[in-house]
Amino acid sequence: MTLEAFVTLFLVQISYLRCPFLGEANGIRVFKVSTPRVAVVRKIVECKESRIGKQPIPVPSNVTLTMSSQDLKVKGPLGELAITYPREIKLDKEDSGILRGVVYRKEASLTLTDNMVVGVSKGFEKRLQLVGTGYRATVEGKDIVLNLGFSHPVRMTIPDGLQVKVEENTRIAVSGYDKSAIGQFAASIRKWRPPEPYKGKGVKYADEIVRRKEGKAGKKK
Numbered sequence: 001m002t003l004e005a006f007v008t009l010f011l012v013q014i015s016y017l018r019c020p021f022l023g024e025a026n027g028i029r030v031f032k033v034s035t036p037r038v039a040v041v042r043k044i045v046e047c048k049e050s051r052i053g054k055q056p057i058p059v060p061s062n063v064t065l066t067m068s069s070q071d072l073k074v075k076g077p078l079g080e081l082a083i084t085y086p087r088e089i090k091l092d093k094e095d096s097g098i099l100r101g102v103v104y105r106k107e108a109s110l111t112l113t114d115n116m117v118v119g120v121s122k123g124f125e126k127r128l129q130l131v132g133t134g135y136r137a138t139v140e141g142k143d144i145v146l147n148l149g150f151s152h153p154v155r156m157t158i159p160d161g162l163q164v165k166v167e168e169n170t171r172i173a174v175s176g177y178d179k180s181a182i183g184q185f186a187a188s189i190r191k192w193r194p195p196e197p198y199k200g201k202g203v204k205y206a207d208e209i210v211r212r213k214e215g216k217a218g219k220k221k
Contacts, residue, residue: 076120127206136169
């Protein structure tokens with residue numbers, strides 16, 4: 001190959017140089033830059049399932065179960081509850097009086113069923129305590145009246161199916177067969193005056209530990 005032919009071929013190749021930074025101008029074409037792929041390792045974190053939901057549920061003799069497809073009704077001496085389960089749960093009652101559930105999905109659980117059986121047979125209870133000077137509670141008919149330091153007393157209607165008792169004017173016991181309703185009403189009472197961290201005044205659960213804070217220190221003389 002002569003020198004003239006080599007130079008011509010070289011100029012032709014330069015005119016078709018591919019540059020990732022310049023546009024398609026002056027005979028220079030753009031080509032796609034292949035970037036290296038970064039491998040991402042996904043770590044699946046499995047949540048702990050409920051231990052109660054894994055266990056078979058013993059059904060007492062005074063509790064009646066009515067199952068229809070995905071609907072379950074539990075009736076006992078204290079009341080009656082019903083629930084509709086998703087299709088991932090299949091219930092089966094054995095002749096020995098034990099209720100078992102086949103769970104086809106890990107997120108599903110039978111904890112609610114155990115709460116229903118225990119609730120209609122034995123019941124649940126949630127206790128609260130009033131801490132503060134002049135704080136007291138009384139039950140008047142179907143209402144509970146709370147004096148929590150406001151300019152007026154707080155009156156709350158007790159929901160159907162729940163019983164509220166007041167001991168020593170400062171201890172409140174909420175009982176019934178529906179665990180979720182008990183927890184909701186107890187939380188509504190506590191919401192009026194949550195315990196503050198400096199002196200601990202307010203409405204707290206009986207087994208609640210209030211983390212205390214140190215107040216402002218006085219000026220050093």
